[in-house]
Amino acid sequence: MKGRSIILDHMGDREAAALMVDGQLDDILIDTDAPRPGTVYRAIADRPVKGQGGMFLKTPDGSAFLRQIKGLAPGQPILVQVTGYAEPGKALPVTQKLLFKSRYAIVTPGAPGINISRQIKDETERDRLLEIAHDALSDQPTGLILRSSCDGAPVDAIAEDIAQMAELAARILADESQEMEVLAEGDGPHLLAWRDWVAPAEVVTDAGGFETHGVLDALETVRGPEVSLGSGARLYVEPTRALVAVDVNTGADASLAAGIKANMACAKALPRALRLRGLGGQIVLDLAPMPKKDRRSFETALRQGFRRDDIETALVGWTPLGHFELQRKRARLPLSEVLT
Known part of the structure; x- marks a missing residue:
């Protein structure tokens, strides 16, 4: 189909x-039952963590951890936003940099200025979007990012999106209560799909x-570790407590180019394999044997593959043993936990 x-x-x-x-x-x-990324809390500072520059916070959904806490004292209320999912037994990751994100616009309180996605190249279109943004924001003291989805979108749809997100941001920032509270829920799957x-x-x-x-049939396949790379090659994605191990196997192909072919196919398939399984954190690739001269080509292909993926992923580099390491944001819960 x-x-x-x-x-x-x-x-x-x-x-x-x-x-x-x-x-x-x-x-x-x-x-899931876990707090959704994007949820905004009024949290209460609890206790600092010496040596890490962070502080544990109290929220209605349990403990949260905030980095970069200059000027924050225990007992002080603070607005924070959930950035991802916590590992079992750990505190929720949160940030003070609030983002109010919708299909066309991201409102950024505390970061003034209007920015337009770099994917929109046409100067006439960029000028049109700037005009819409200025009219929709009026004199509201907030920053704004116009997403690539704005390209060619109707004026009314973009303006309404901006106005709704700006209003939500203003309402939350103007709330002067001192009590611990959930101020905005993160978006659910249906809204995220639209967004x-x-x-x-x-x-x-x-x-x-x-x-x-x-x-449902596809989910049953994804629950297993194996991903076909074509020509008999296989990719195996197996999470452990410490990291996600990825093994590339050439299968029955014994040609001289078997290793580089399997590894290049891995570079293309890996973002989808991790995304569907909801996996993040430290990721170690045990690649098929290939000459060192081909490493740069593999890195380029891997970078291109993750460029089309929405989840922040850092390509860390090669280890002395010839493995390749990634660091990926825990933006989702593992599928194995969600489907239990």
Whole structure:
């Protein structure tokens, strides 16, 4: 089945959304009981962590950890936003840099100025968007980022998005209460799908869409560690307590180019494999054997693969043993935990 489809459904009583591209599952979002990234709290400073420059905070959903706490004293209320999911037994990661994100706009209180996505190259379009932004913001003292999805979008849709996010930001910043409180919930899977999957697609909202469109079958495959790379080569993605281990196997191909072919296929397939499994943190690649002269080509292919992925991933580099290391934001819970 060719084309893109967004399927909005539920798994049990949990909201879920899936993106299918040419009949293949490309992304999956499933709601959980954990606080959603993007949730804004009025937290209470609890205790500093000496030597780490951070502080534990009290929130309605448990302990949170904030870095860079200059001027913050225990007992002081502070606005923070959840940036990702916590590992079991650890505090929620939060930041003081609030972002109010929607389909077309990101409002950035405390970071003034209007910025437009670099992906929008046309100067006439950029001028149009600047005019819309100035009119929608009026004199509100906040920053704004216009996303790439604004390119060619209707004026009313962009202006409404900006106004809604700016109003939400202003309302939260103006709240003078001192009590610990949830001020804004993060977006659920259906809203995230509308917000982030902006390329043209068929949208399916019928109940049971996951079953009729093959999402449930694809999820069963994704729950396993194996990913086919073609020509008999395989990729194995296996999380441990300390890191995510990725092994590349050439299979029965014994040609001289088997290693580089499998590794280049890995560079293309790895972002999707990690995204679908909800994996982040430290990631170590045990690649198929290849000459050192081919390492730069592999790095370039890997960088291009992750450039199209929304989750922040740093390419750290090679180890003395010839492994390649990545550091990936824990933006999602592992699929193995979500589906238990």
